[in-house]
Amino acid sequence: MNMIEVEGLTRRFGDFTAVDHISFTVGKGTVFGFLGPNGAGKSTAIRMLCTLLRPSEGSARVVGFDIIKEQDEVRRHIGLVAEKIILYDQLTAEENLSLFGRLNNLPEEQIKQAIDKWLGRLHMEAWRKHRVGTFSTGMKQRINVARALLHHPDVLFLDEPTLGLDPQTTHAIHEFILELKGEGITIVLTTHDMVEAETLCQQIAIIDQAKIVALDTTTNLKKLLSGDNTTVIDVEIANFNEPMLSQLKSMESIASVTRSDTYRVRIHTRNTDNIAPILSALSAMGASVRAINTVLPTMEDVFLHVTGREIRDKVAANVPSVGGHRWRGASRVR
Amino acid sequence: MTGMFGNLKGLIMHSLRLGIKDLLVFARDRMMLISFVIMPIFMMLMVGFIFPSQNVLKNVSFGVVNLDEGSMGGQVVLALQQMSRSQNERMFDITYLHSKGTAVDQIKYQAISGALIIPADFSAKISAGEQASVILITDQSNPQVSAGITGTINGLMSAMASQLIVQKVAALVPNFPNPQQLVVPFTVETEGIVAGKPNYFEFVAPGIMAMTIMFAAMTGLAGSISRERELGTLDGIISAPISRLSIILGKSFAQVVRGLLQALLALILTVVLFGVVVHGSYGLLALLLLLTVFSFIGIGIMISALASQQETAMTIMMTLTFPMLFLSGALFPIQQMPVVMQWISKALPLTYAVEALRKCVVLGTGISGMMTEVWVMVGFGVVFTVIAIPVFNRAITR
Ligand SMILES: Nc1ncnc2c1ncn2[C@@H]1O[C@H](COP(=O)(O)OP(=O)(O)OP(=O)(O)O)[C@@H](O)[C@H]1O
Ligand SMILES: [Mg+2]
Numbered sequence: 195m196n197m198i199e200v201e202g203l204t205r206r207f208g209d210f211t212a213v214d215h216i217s218f219t220v221g222k223g224t225v226f227g228f229l230g231p232n233g234a235g236k237s238t239a240i241r242m243l244c245t246l247l248r249p250s251e252g253s254a255r256v257v258g259f260d261i262i263k264e265q266d267e268v269r270r271h272i273g274l275v276a277e278k279i280i281l282y283d284q285l286t287a288e289e290n291l292s293l294f295g296r297l298n299n300l301p302e303e304q305i306k307q308a309i310d311k312w313l314g315r316l317h318m319e320a321w322r323k324h325r326v327g328t329f330s331t332g333m334k335q336r337i338n339v340a341r342a343l344l345h346h347p348d349v350l351f352l353d354e355p356t357l358g359l360d361p362q363t364t365h366a367i368h369e370f371i372l373e374l375k376g377e378g379i380t381i382v383l384t385t386h387d388m389v390e391a392e393t394l395c396q397q398i399a400i401i402d403q404a405k406i407v408a409l410d411t412t413t414n415l416k417k418l419l420s421g422d423n424t425t426v427i428d429v430e431i432a433n434f435n436e437p438m439l440s441q442l443k444s445m446e447s448i449a450s451v452t453r454s455d456t457y458r459v460r461i462h463t464r465n466t467d468n469i470a471p472i473l474s475a476l477s478a479m480g481a482s483v484r485a486i487n488t489v490l491p492t493m494e495d496v497f498l499h500v501t502g503r504e505i506r507d508k509v510a511a512n513v514p515s516v517g518g519h520r521w522r523g524a525s526r527v528r
Numbered sequence: 529m530t531g532m533f534g535n536l537k538g539l540i541m542h543s544l545r546l547g548i549k550d551l552l553v554f555a556r557d558r559m560m561l562i563s564f565v566i567m568p569i570f571m572m573l574m575v576g577f578i579f580p581s582q583n584v585l586k587n588v589s590f591g592v593v594n595l596d597e598g599s600m601g602g603q604v605v606l607a608l609q610q611m612s613r614s615q616n617e618r619m620f621d622i623t624y625l626h627s628k629g630t631a632v633d634q635i636k637y638q639a640i641s642g643a644l645i646i647p648a649d650f651s652a653k654i655s656a657g658e659q660a661s662v663i664l665i666t667d668q669s670n671p672q673v674s675a676g677i678t679g680t681i682n683g684l685m686s687a688m689a690s691q692l693i694v695q696k697v698a699a700l701v702p703n704f705p706n707p708q709q710l711v712v713p714f715t716v717e718t719e720g721i722v723a724g725k726p727n728y729f730e731f732v733a734p735g736i737m738a739m740t741i742m743f744a745a746m747t748g749l750a751g752s753i754s755r756e757r758e759l760g761t762l763d764g765i766i767s768a769p770i771s772r773l774s775i776i777l778g779k780s781f782a783q784v785v786r787g788l789l790q791a792l793l794a795l796i797l798t799v800v801l802f803g804v805v806v807h808g809s810y811g812l813l814a815l816l817l818l819l820t821v822f823s824f825i826g827i828g829i830m831i832s833a834l835a836s837q838q839e840t841a842m843t844i845m846m847t848l849t850f851p852m853l854f855l856s857g858a859l860f861p862i863q864q865m866p867v868v869m870q871w872i873s874k875a876l877p878l879t880y881a882v883e884a885l886r887k888c889v890v891l892g893t894g895i896s897g898m899m900t901e902v903w904v905m906v907g908f909g910v911v912f913t914v915i916a917i918p919v920f921n922r923a924i925t926r
Contacts, residue, residue, distance in 0.1 A: 246767055282549065
């Protein structure tokens with residue numbers, strides 16, 4: 195059974211199209227991920243599904259209810275963890291949770307039970323009577339997740355749920371998401387973290403510039419590369435330099451070259467699994483090659499393959515302080 | 529579905545929850561709490577002390593140049609001193625100067641606000657049966673004090689003149705029964721409706737109460753909604769299965785409570801600190817304050833709907849509320865404004881709120897004497913709320 199069915203969903207802000215005719219379905223008890231760079235339209239898509247934003251075009255059903263005509267029914271069955279934390283700093287964890295429990299029409303008794311349950315599971319029981327304003331980001335996010343789950347929603351929307359969290363908290367949230375999935379809750383999440391997408395999602399929609407550019411299971415997305423005969427190799431070159439990089443890029447049999455650190459590059463071949471021409475080119479340009487590995491493609495490679503650029507390129511544009519050669523990929527845009 | 533009745537109960541419960549939440553958040557926010565208390569105090573003090581009280585002349589530095597060679601000039605000065613002293617608050621601080629030139633200089637340096645010059649031939653002319661005159665110079669850069677001085681000195685001089693005539697009549701006709709009556713056939717006695725001397729605070733206190741409420745209803749409501757929009761918490765409320773109406777009602781409820789408490793604070797301040805007496809009934813006063821809130825809440829909701837960002841909300845608010853403050857008669861009497869301004873004034877809800885509150889506080893008028901104001905406020909409230917609610921509903925999910 196499909197918990198979410200989206201058909202040609204579009205949202206414009208003036209002349210600008212933030213979400214452009216996206217269509218997909220999400221099965222019950224699965225984790226569906228929107229993967230895309232900043233400004234791709236992930237949040238806008240989620241906000242439409244949560245009835246926070248009216249679509250300009252297209253339609254969608256969430257838990258079988260139309261997001262335009264049956265907003266209240268949709269709201270009854272969803273939980274939302276948005277980009278910004280939906281909690282009041284001046285209220286305690288418990289007061290926040292009670293408030294949202296009541297707004298979701300839960301009886302008092304049930305609210306109490308739900309608070310006990312979720313605070314227990316998220317290891318926040320001790321902080322029940324403390325004001326949220328005094329919490330760290332990670333603690334806030336745990337309470338925020340508890341809030342979204344209070345009324346036992348069928349679908350949980352998570353918009354970049356681990357943004358700004360430390361590795362431990364991120365890991366805990368990941369574990370928790372997988373537990374929820376195991377309990378039959380359908381989850382839609384957005385992220386620009388490849389690893390997050392890969393560890394959590396059965397299905398991934400790669401969204402770039404308002405459009406879904408690839409949509410499949412994680413495994414199938416990776417097969418996209420082998421289907422096109424694309425081979426991914428890591429090459430370590432002791433005397434690597436800029437001219438070598440541009441020379442490699444200009445080669446017919448190479449789709450993309452990404453410099454991963456001073457001595458290493460990742461190469462995607464173009465429609466071939468033959469790396470011999472690359473090797474001879476390397477030796478012709480006098481590269482002292484220390485190692486060559488054929489690697490299993492990651493989501494990062496998939497993203498690069500379908501969009502023609504690294505996800506970090508876009509992110510980097512917004513985070514100029516993250517300097518160094520890592521971000522030099524801006525020139526890699528085809 | 530529990531039907532109409534269940535929906536109504538849900539609507540009320542959700543509104544209350546949201547309203548109580550807003551009040552709790554407010555009460556725990558120290559900054560907001562401080563501004564809540566400071567605002568009416570600040571307004572009272574500012575408005576109360578900046579604007580002149582009923583008695584314009586208080587400790588006014590005033591110069592006297594007595595050049596008169598006879599005795600009449602001395603009498604004028606004596607009368608001036610006496611008048612100054614007879615008031616419990618001194619009207620003039622008198623400085624004695626030697627020449628008109630020094631007087632003019634002193635006014636230029638604003639050491640004194642005016643000066644009376646009694647010329648050398650003052651007594652001589654009076655004795656000779658000619659018309660004598662004194663010269664009054666005032667600081668024109670302060671028209672209000674200037675006008676006050678002119679009025680006072682004119683009064684003093686004509687009182688002295690009549691006294692002179694009375695003496696002359698008595699001398700001419702030794703047994704004239706009542707020379708005073710001949711010279712001054714009638715006097716004007718001022719009498720207020722209520723006991724005691726009205727002061728400026730009594731005039732502005734109703735204005736400040738109305739203003740406080742207006743700010744709470746307009747700034748408070750729009751500010752609170754746009755703050756939640758920016759914090760992101762509004763998403764949590766909108767994505768909950770509650771009626772849009774309960775969001776407006778809850779927010780309005782919180783702001784109404786806040787506004788009324790603030791108005792009450794302003795009232796207590798005026799009564800305790802400035803000795804304002806409420807001549808009307810407190811019940812009516814409470815009713816009028818509620819009506820004031822109601823007349824503004826619709827406009828507040830509309831602005832909240834139209835302004836997506838806190839800053840925009842504030843800008844709209846300022847452009848709306850600022851003229852209202854000055855045109856509503858909250859601080860200045862409307863009657864003193866140009867006709868066009870008076871027309872604009874008639875179109876503002878604040879004008880009616882202030883008028884009704886003032887009637888109640890200053891004159892002790894009952895509700896039957898302010899039906900026009902009451903109906904106009906109800907009208908403003910109903911019309912704007914009816915327009916605002918659908919606008920808000922549409923705007924909240926853009
Ligand atoms: N209310 C709005 N008005 C105008 N433009 C908007 C609005 N909301 C979003 N946009 C634009 O739509 C585009 C997509 O925004 P969105 O927030 O959906 O991106 P995102 O994929 O969630 O990015 P991020 O990773 O930064 O959260 C952006 O270019 C943004 O500027
Ligand atoms: Mg986003």
